[in-house]
Amino acid sequence: MRNHIGIYGIPDDGRKFSPKGNTHDHGMASITAERCTMxxxxxxxREKHDNHMPSHIMDILPSMTAPRDEVVITSVSSFLGSGFESDDGAFSIQPVSMEISDITRSTECTVNGHSVEGxxxxxxxxxxxxxxxxxxxxEENxxxxxxxGGATDSASSAWIWESGKPTMIRASxxxxKxxxxxxxxxxxxxxxxGLTMEDHLSMPGKLMGYASYGHCNAELEAWLKSNRWFLGTEDRNELLREINGFFxxxxxxxxxxxxxxxxxxxxxxxxxxxxxxxxxxxxxDRTGAEHLCYAGGAALNIDANSRIRNESGFKSIFIPPCTSDSGLCLGAAAWSYFCENGEVPKQSPYLGPNEPTILDxxxxxxxxLSExxxxxxxxxxxETGPRALGHRSIIARADNVDLRRTLSEYMKKREWYRPVAPVMLESVAETMLSDYAPGDRLAEYMLGTYHVREEYLDKFSGVVHANGTVRALVLKDNREPLFRILVELLEKYDIAALILTSFNTRGEPIVETVEDAMRSGKVLGLDRVVVL
Structure with a gap:
């Protein structure tokens, strides 16, 4: 069986931009005709944004392959280079010279002294x-x-998919930037x-939540833009003087x-x-494209995504659940598989390697939950990617502000301005969200915002942003345990939605195993941890 392995593991160059360095969110993915694992x-x-794949690759790789697999390994490059070697020397990918438009180049790959297609x-x-x-x-066209922020040789790129292949239009x-x-x-x-340069990976989510409390001020935006947003001005006293001077x-x-x-x-x-x-x-306008596929860390900005959905005029829009660097390894495996087979088997977002035994x-x-x-x-x-999608999540009633505060601010120790998201059935979304339409794929992975109809605001009081929107996850699969819980809550208790937030303590990744969950649940002070 051909097993397409994707790896993102380029090591850091030692010039630390943050405690994690200039690379982050290393990972490995495997795609065969029968299974996809990430x-x-x-x-x-258990290290947030871990970038030490060279130390762990030979521990993980055997779990992603079977003895008779014919392995193809694709490694994702970065602006730091294209080759790397495991710490013990047992794995190596040789660097190559290539243009972005090449997409891939063959190279020498060695695993335990054996040559592998690379x-x-x-x-x-x-x-x-x-x-x-x-x-x-x-889709065609x-x-x-x-x-x-930074890929192999650009911060943004655009391609058109025509006649079954991509053509690069622009990269810059x-x-x-x-x-x-x-x-x-x-x-x-x-x-x-109250952040520092070391918080550059957590700042985007915090800034997006805080921005919902602000008001439109065109003069302010023009002033900031004319000053290049004060990028590079590190002196906080100088920044405060500028703010006082403007206001x-x-x-x-x-x-x-x-x-x-x-x-x-x-x-x-x-x-x-x-x-x-x-x-x-x-x-x-340049390409006449009818459909959009959009990825990269910027695609985690839900307000921008919603405007793209509402204003861009595409027939369809798709953003993957692992749109940040966490999805690079999956993209590498998927492209390798696609180039050989012409299509990739469709997956749910639940691609983790562990499937626990049902206990509850x-x-x-x-x-x-009603109590x-x-x-x-x-x-x-x-779930793959940075968003909680119901498989490693913390849940509670969405209609109670005090409960939201307890969960978000006291248990998870998040800032006061950061909202939490609701999960709901599609029937609820169609009735209670004014701008949700069936088939909206942003809602499948919690990547868009939606306005709550005024008559239903009380049912979402714990999850509504300051601007009147919610970042909703809409469940459609009735095989999911959370789907069945939502049905019972709606029918028996008239509860329309639940808070859904990632299952982790402050500063740690989302839990993976039952053992992780039990340990984190105790630290958080949850009422219960259930395994379904």
């Missing part, structure tokens, strides 16, 4: 190819977009949120409870949205 290194080692793949298209396990193949470091950097290294945003205030410190700072965050978010939508619109019963949970219990849920294989 190991995100952080969940294996390839190197550009990071740009590995992001895009991470869509394939969930859609099978690209699809625009393929990657936007991320400059087109969107500033607006992407606003979301991970902007000194002004860091000052407002006519006399603040002596950054206080994220003040409206002026909320409005700055809104302006950064809006500037990001305008730049991304403008870029995609330009590429759409669904029937007990609805009553406990305002906070429950950790472990079921089936873990």
């Amino acid at each position: 190991v995100e290194l952080e969940r294996y080692t 390839k190197v793949m550009c990071q740009e298209f590995a992001h895009i190819a991470s869509c394939l396990p969930f859609i099978g193949s690209f 699809s625009l393929l977009i990657h936007i991320d 470091w400059d087109d969107l 500033d607006v992407v950097n606003n979301y991970n290294v902007n000194p002004l945003a860091q000052s407002i949120l 006519g205030t006399n603040y002596t410190e950054f206080d994220n409870h003040k409206q002026e700072f909320m409005d700055v965050a809104y302006a950064i978010q809006h500037g990001f949205e305008e730049a991304v939508l403008g870029y995609i619109a330009e590429m759409k 019963q669904v029937e007990d949970l609805a009553k406990e 305002r219990k906070v429950i950790g849920l472990v079921t089936g294989r873990s």
